[in-house]
Amino acid sequence: xxxxxxxxxxxxxxxxGRTVLDGVxxxxxxxxxxxxxxxxxxxxxxxxxxxAGLLPQxxxxxxxxxVDPRQTAPERLAALRAYAPQHPTSAWDYTLTxxxxxxxxxxxxxxxxxxxxxxxxxxRRLSELSGGERKVAHLSLTFSALGDxxxxxxxxxxxxxxxxxxxxxxxxRAIRASAQAGAAVLVxxxxxxxxxSCDRVLVLSEGRLVAAGPPDTALTAELVRAxxxxx
Amino acid sequence: xxxxxxxxxxxxxxxxxxxxxxxxCGSAGLGWGTNGELLMLRLPRVLAALAAGLALGLGGANQQxxxxxxxxxxxxxxxxxGALLGIALLLAAATEFTWQHRWALPTAAFAGALATSTALVxxxxxxxxxxLLLTGLGLNAxxxxxxxxxxxxxxxxxxxxxxxxxxxxxxxxxxxLAGLPILxxxxxxxxxxxxxxxxxxxxxxxxxxxxxxxxxxxxxxxGVLLTALAAAAAVCLVGQVAFIGLLAPHLARxxxxxxxxxxxxxxxxxGAGLLLLADTLGRSLxxxxxxxxxxxxxLLGAPAFVWIASRRHE
Numbered sequence: 001x002x003x004x005x006x007x008x009x010x011x012x013x014x015x016x017g018r019t020v021l022d023g024v025x026x027x028x029x030x031x032x033x034x035x036x037x038x039x040x041x042x043x044x045x046x047x048x049x050x051x052a053g054l055l056p057q058x059x060x061x062x063x064x065x066x067v068d069p070r071q072t073a074p075e076r077l078a079a080l081r082a083y084a085p086q087h088p089t090s091a092w093d094y095t096l097t098x099x100x101x102x103x104x105x106x107x108x109x110x111x112x113x114x115x116x117x118x119x120x121x122x123x124r125r126l127s128e129l130s131g132g133e134r135k136v137a138h139l140s141l142t143f144s145a146l147g148d149x150x151x152x153x154x155x156x157x158x159x160x161x162x163x164x165x166x167x168x169x170x171x172x173r174a175i176r177a178s179a180q181a182g183a184a185v186l187v188x189x190x191x192x193x194x195x196x197s198c199d200r201v202l203v204l205s206e207g208r209l210v211a212a213g214p215p216d217t218a219l220t221a222e223l224v225r226a227x228x229x230x231x
Numbered sequence: 232x233x234x235x236x237x238x239x240x241x242x243x244x245x246x247x248x249x250x251x252x253x254x255x256c257g258s259a260g261l262g263w264g265t266n267g268e269l270l271m272l273r274l275p276r277v278l279a280a281l282a283a284g285l286a287l288g289l290g291g292a293n294q295q296x297x298x299x300x301x302x303x304x305x306x307x308x309x310x311x312x313g314a315l316l317g318i319a320l321l322l323a324a325a326t327e328f329t330w331q332h333r334w335a336l337p338t339a340a341f342a343g344a345l346a347t348s349t350a351l352v353x354x355x356x357x358x359x360x361x362x363l364l365l366t367g368l369g370l371n372a373x374x375x376x377x378x379x380x381x382x383x384x385x386x387x388x389x390x391x392x393x394x395x396x397x398x399x400x401x402x403x404x405x406x407x408l409a410g411l412p413i414l415x416x417x418x419x420x421x422x423x424x425x426x427x428x429x430x431x432x433x434x435x436x437x438x439x440x441x442x443x444x445x446x447x448x449x450x451x452x453x454g455v456l457l458t459a460l461a462a463a464a465a466v467c468l469v470g471q472v473a474f475i476g477l478l479a480p481h482l483a484r485x486x487x488x489x490x491x492x493x494x495x496x497x498x499x500x501x502g503a504g505l506l507l508l509a510d511t512l513g514r515s516l517x518x519x520x521x522x523x524x525x526x527x528x529x530l531l532g533a534p535a536f537v538w539i540a541s542r543r544h545e
Contacts, residue, residue: 052442054442075446078443082442085438089436090435091299092484094489094490102432138439
């Protein structure tokens with residue numbers, strides 16, 4: 001029996017008068033990779049941000065690593081989960097060394113960036129990297145922030161967007177490895193083929209959960225047609 | 232590894248030399264006077280310029296860090312204007328009371344700076360760079376107009392306020408009057424230095440900083456309070472002066488990189504150096520008609536502002 005690391009019930013969120021999350025329920029167990037799919041604007045990013053504790057105004061029940069992330073101090077929370085935004089940015093043009101020094105463990109940061117195929121000199125600046133390289137540089141920060149993955153929650157918002165096939169595969173392997181090391185991983189993605197390789201899939205549509213379960217039962221042909229249109 | 236430390240040490244050394252030169256420079260040529268009486272005359276002015284410049288450099292660096300915006304500067308975003316308006320309102324309401332109590336002016340300046348600093352955060356928040364700057368520009372124009380209005384309506388406060396708006400108060404610095412604001416500058420500077428690691432992470436966006444364990448709300452609140460304190464204390468010493476808070480952090484970032492642990496103290500030292508240099512040049516180059524520190528700063532800073540803006544790519 002694996003441990004539930006992330007659980008939400010009736011999770012809702014209104015933004016500027018619009019309901020962006022509407023009574024979502026989910027769980028993610030240790031060792032599990034859960035894909036969150038849905039059309040643009042379905043609420044994937046909002047769901048991940050709410051789980052990360054970034055939306056204190058979200059309503060409903062939410063438990064992450066035994067605490068409510070909306071009511072937990074940032075420092076404590078950082079020891080329980082790591083998060084990667086869809087569009088990572090940096091106001092200043094950090095070098096890879098400087099970016100790594102923001103991680104809890106700079107060594108872990110450099111370990112992860114090499115694992116993601118970013119072996120550029122540590123003196124290179126973010127502005128000198130390609131879009132994909134920058135993305136994995138920021139992902140390295142997230143993975144190194146997780147530290148020992150056991151019992152932690154990893155929340156990734158479209159981690160393979162902007163990556164070439166080879167790097168996307170490296171990131172997919174790292175996600176699987178983190179789960180095997182005992183993390184619960186929640187990944188928002190548009191890559192339905194990859195989502196089918198996950199342990200479970202949550203399908204969002206207009207803020208509501210329309211299907212959840214193992215890929216074969218959640219991602220049926222009818223549902224895919226209904227959610228994304230087309231024939 | 233040693234480069235930031237070396238640069239900081241060099242900057243401190245140059246600043247000490249500049250302070251000596253500033254103490255020796257004046258309308259009577261180089262020298263301290265026979266019994267050092269000129270030294271005692273210039274000391275308050277030099278100390279005030281150093282303290283205000285330190286607070287301005289650090290305040291600018293903090294505002295840029297909190298807003299993740301390299302064009303933020305308390306002098307341009309209305310925080311100084313707010314401090315001056317606070318002083319103007321107090322002078323208009325209770326002139327005698329103001330001059331009888333040494334804490335009155337700095338307190339009014341702090342209230343005014345805090346009001347604009349808070350308004351800036353509330354109105355200018357969001358992802359857009361231009362929104363913040365436009366909000367600041369509006370606040371700056373509004374507070375400047377308010378100060379001028381009061382200067383026009385209250386003749387007894389007029390000269391003081393016009394000089395303040397022109398950034399020309401350094402010349403009237405005495406150890407008695409400047410003591411409290413100088414302490415305010417030093418306190419603000421010390422507290423601003425503690426924000427370094429939070430500002431480093433804030434560069435990655437508020438979401439990412441929060442997820443790495445930074446208390447973003449507290450950092451933002453400290454930013455508002457400390458920028459207001461630094462601005463209020465500096466305005467009490469110099470009056471309205473822009474561009475130091477913009478220029479010093481930029482130079483510091485170019486010299487030691489964007490990490491705030493080295494960049495913040497260097498921005499403070501460079502701010503102190505720039506303001507002291509501007510003031511010393513302004514009163515030494517034209518001894519008959521000295522130019523205010525703010526005018527000299529703008530003369531140097533405005534072209535730099537244009538250069539930074541033109542290089543910025545969004």
